[in-house]
Amino acid sequence: MKYSEAACNSRPDIDFFPTGKLGDLPRARRTAPAIALCLNECGRRVSCARDAIKMGVLHGVIAGVDLGDMSSNGGSLKSPVYRKQVETLYAVAGIPLPSAVA
Known part of the structure; x- marks a missing residue:
């Protein structure tokens, strides 16, 4: 799609x-x-999540997952909430977490 x-x-x-x-x-x-x-109207969730991961876009609402804004999470996986959001995005994409993240 x-x-x-x-x-x-x-x-x-x-x-x-x-x-x-x-x-x-x-x-x-x-x-x-x-x-x-x-979640309810888009048939592109999986490819959206994959594209975002590939492009390094890990903020905003992506594939139905709220990753927060860059000013609030700073992209730090040390934040348990942000880490869970990123894990959810990878799960939607069907991509295993990279070893640096896991």
Whole structure:
């Protein structure tokens, strides 16, 4: 499936890469529409996860997994929450965790 066929490609109104604070709106509430679209309407989840891993895009909502924003997780796998999110993305992609991560 091509990227142009992904559900997110037709929804510019949904923010897949929210950063910073938006008033008092919690991140989970801000990312819920993106996660729901990925999980319920997109047939490209697996290839999306694989593409993101291949390109090193490990922030935002990818394949229905909220990886947080770069300012909050800093890309550090030392954070148990971020590590779990990355593990979930690899599981969706069907790719074993690299030894440096595992």
